[in-house]
Amino acid sequence: MYTDIKKDAQNSMEKKLERLRSKGISCEGIIEQEKTPLVDTFLAGPAGNCDLICMGDESHGGLLGTLLGSNLRDMIAKSPVPVIVVRS
Incomplete structure (x- = not known):
């Protein structure tokens, strides 16, 4: 269960970072x-x-x-x- 929660958080963060990067914003995510x-x-x-x-x-x-x-x-x-x- 913990592994699934961790995976969901990482996927969610990556999607947010991709949206920001597509707008030309340089960003980095840390969970x-x-x-x-x-x-x-x-x-x-x-x-x-x-x-x-x-x-x-x-x-x-x-x-x-x-x-x-x-x-x-x-x-x-x-x-x-x-x-x-x-x-x-």
Whole structure:
């Protein structure tokens, strides 16, 4: 079941990336599967040349500080470029 969910998420991300690329937007997708030091790794690598970061979040309502994941909160706090949060 976990494998199917992972496969669906990857397929969905790739379709979104293809649509953006077809419009001439250079983009890269990363799906976080487990707790990792994503923010520092991403900001040191792919984010070095980006103008905007768009991240999905599955939390619903409530206060941002208590419901956003730690990687998302860290990215908002540390990113040198704007971060857009999209509810998934």
